[in-house]
Amino acid sequence: MANEQNKTTKTNIQTRHPLEPLSLSEIELTVNVLKKQSDKVTPTTRFVSITLHEAPKEKILNKSNEKISREADVILFDNGTNSCYEAHVSLENEGHLISFEHIPNVQPTMTVDEQVECEQAVLRSVEFQELIRKHYGIDDVNRVMVDIWSSGYFGQEEERTRRLARPLCFVRSDPTDNGYTHPIEGLRPVVDLNLMEVIRIEIYNHYPIPYLNFNYTADRVGKVRDDIRPLDIIQPEGPSFQINGNQVSWQKWSFVVGFTMREGLVLHHLTYDNRSVLYRAGLSEMVVPYGDPAEQQARKNAFDCGEYGVGCCTNSLELGCDCLGYIKYFDANMCTSRGELLVIKNAICLHEEDVGILWKHTDRRLNNPEVRRSRRLVISSIATIENYEYGFFW
Numbered sequence: 001m002a003n004e005q006n007k008t009t010k011t012n013i014q015t016r017h018p019l020e021p022l023s024l025s026e027i028e029l030t031v032n033v034l035k036k037q038s039d040k041v042t043p044t045t046r047f048v049s050i051t052l053h054e055a056p057k058e059k060i061l062n063k064s065n066e067k068i069s070r071e072a073d074v075i076l077f078d079n080g081t082n083s084c085y086e087a088h089v090s091l092e093n094e095g096h097l098i099s100f101e102h103i104p105n106v107q108p109t110m111t112v113d114e115q116v117e118c119e120q121a122v123l124r125s126v127e128f129q130e131l132i133r134k135h136y137g138i139d140d141v142n143r144v145m146v147d148i149w150s151s152g153y154f155g156q157e158e159e160r161t162r163r164l165a166r167p168l169c170f171v172r173s174d175p176t177d178n179g180y181t182h183p184i185e186g187l188r189p190v191v192d193l194n195l196m197e198v199i200r201i202e203i204y205n206h207y208p209i210p211y212l213n214f215n216y217t218a219d220r221v222g223k224v225r226d227d228i229r230p231l232d233i234i235q236p237e238g239p240s241f242q243i244n245g246n247q248v249s250w251q252k253w254s255f256v257v258g259f260t261m262r263e264g265l266v267l268h269h270l271t272y273d274n275r276s277v278l279y280r281a282g283l284s285e286m287v288v289p290y291g292d293p294a295e296q297q298a299r300k301n302a303f304d305c306g307e308y309g310v311g312c313c314t315n316s317l318e319l320g321c322d323c324l325g326y327i328k329y330f331d332a333n334m335c336t337s338r339g340e341l342l343v344i345k346n347a348i349c350l351h352e353e354d355v356g357i358l359w360k361h362t363d364r365r366l367n368n369p370e371v372r373r374s375r376r377l378v379i380s381s382i383a384t385i386e387n388y389e390y391g392f393f394w
Contacts, residue, residue, distance in 0.1 A: 018060060018068040019256045019268040020246040022052050024333050024341050026091050030072040031339040033095040034087060040100055044080030046337035048108045049073075049261040049309070053088060057279060060269060071098070075108050079194040082163060084108050107163055109262060109309045110148060110193070111337035117196050118165050119146035122189045125198040131187055136209055138171055145170045145179040147386045150307045151190070152299055163193040166299060171209060180387045181214045185296055204296040233325040239352055241377060243328055248350065250377045257348060257379060258282075259332045264310040265348055265381040265392050281394065283310060288388075304385050313383045318346040322382065325351045349380045 022030075030050050034041045053071035060068070074087040084106050088098040122128055123141050132138040151164035158164065166188055170179035185207035189198045218224055241250040246257045252273040258266035266282035286304040290297060304310060314332055317323070332347035358374035379394045 016245055017247050017256050017269070018055055018070075019052070019258060021259045022050065022070075022072060022091075022333060024343065026070065026072065027333055027335050028341060029091055029095045030074060030089045031335060033089050033097055034074065034076070035339065037097060037100070040085070040087075041076070042078060042080060045076055045078045046111055046113070047335055047339045048075040048077050048111055048337065050335055051260045051262070052258070054280075061276065077108050077163075079163070082161070082194055105160065107150075109312075110150065110165065110307060111309075112312050113337040114165075114193055115148045115308075118148040118167060118191050118193060121191055121196045122146045122167055122169070122198055125189065125201075127201055128187070128189055128198060131201060131203070132169075132171075132184065135186060135203075135206060136171070136184065143172050143174075144184070145172060146189075148191075148308075149300070150303070152301060154299065165191045165193055167191060173211070173213070176215075176217070176220070177213065178215045182209050182211060184209060188296060202296075207296075231324070233354075235326040235352070239326045239328070240375070241328070241350065241352065243350075246330065248377075248379075250352075253377070257330050257350070259311060259314075259330070259347065261311040261334050262305060262309050264314050264332075264383055265379065265394070267379065267394055283392070286310065286390065304388070304390070308385050310383045310385070310390065313385045314344050314347045315382045315384055316345045316347065317349050317382070323349040323351045323378070323380065325353070327351045347381060350377070352377055 027050050031047065034047075051073050053073045055068045055071075059066065070091040072089045072091060074089060076085045076087060077083070078085070084103045085100060086103055087100045090096050090098050123144060123146065129141050132141065132144065138144065146167045146169050148165050148167050151159055151166045153159045169184040169187060169189070171182045171184060172179040173182075186204045188202040188204070190200050190202065191197065192199050215221060241248055248255055248257060253270070255270040256268040258268050260266055260282070263282045263284075266280065267278070268280055270276075270278040270281065283305055285306055286302075288302040288304060290300040290302075292298065292300065302308075311332065312334065315322075317329065328350040329346035330348040330350070332344040334342045334344065336342050353376050355374045355376055357371060359372040360369065362369040381392050383390045383392075
């Protein structure tokens with residue numbers, strides 16, 4: 001088991017870096033500022049994302065004592081009017097709204113709440129229940145699992161005027177079964193996410209459901225390997241890195257650990273020996289073009305970052321040994337689509353690794369070997385988007 005630590009190695013808390021992610025209190029302030037604008041935030045409005053408004057690069061790199069104000073960027077979507085908005089909020093003092101702009105003809109990221117609500121909408125559809133019973137003999141709708149999928153735009157007018165999803169459905173033999181091995185290929189429900197209702201179900205060829213089981217959990221696969229013994233990595237004097245808030249220093253390196261609801265793990269302002277190396281490192285997009293021309297598959301083209309939000313789907317590493325050694329975890333602060341505070345505990349892992357010999361030489365005349373071992377610092381995060389795991393290791 002990893003030696004899990006979640007405390008700073010520095011007791012002297014210094015000035016907060018302007019690129020550190022929003023705190024829970026800042027997210028709460030942002031929500032409150034916007035909710036006071038009754039004409040802009042209604043009961044049908046969803047908070048898609050709330051993220052730090054990153055100050056201009058020139059201000060960050062400028063060594064002057066100028067105070068950089070804390071601000072937030074917000075994406076909202078009103079299901080009642082099918083409208084997307086971008087807001088800019090100042091977090092200074094009591095907070096105030098800087099700008100609020102309608103962005104026409106776009107659909108922002110589908111929220112985690114919508115993913116859950118979409119599945120419920122499909123399962124409660126009487127038409128869907130009748131079709132799975134008629135075509136596949138499935139009487140218990142609770143055995144069906146539904147994964148939300150973006151409809152995309154393929155030239156149809158409804159795709160521009162409605163917030164649509166075309167979920168993929170699977171069936172489990174029991175609640176712990178790996179449903180992805182049993183796809184329901186012949187049915188594609190289409191869901192209006194504004195109404196949260198199934199508006200139609202597309203029927204394709206009567207493809208049989210494959211019922212061969214491929215479960216992967218340790219308690220289902222039977223015997224697992226027992227020929228390796230436990231491996232413990234200990235650092236009795238603690239790690240070589242130092243933490244101040246979300247600022248990390250290690251050897252001659254320094255950087256800020258960030259996080260956004262869209263991108264997940266982001267690194268800011270990486271320097272080596274006070275020289276700038278990389279200003280911002282993050283995932284711009286994860287495109288998965290399936291390229292299957294089959295009629296029921298042709299629309300599958302996922303933009304996992306922009307359509308589903310890698311940050312929103314990030315794992316909590318608290319319950320597993322995702323890293324070994326002395327570990328520093330960072331939480332991810334977010335909110336639900338209704339503006340309620342949401343924390344992903346231990347969303348980011350920081351630890352050191354020994355990676356073998358970096359350099360070695362032996363002078364045969366002196367018989368005096370010299371060895372330098374290689375040490376690296378790893379910042380990692382893992383996101384699960386339905387049937388896909390994305391591991392990010394910097």
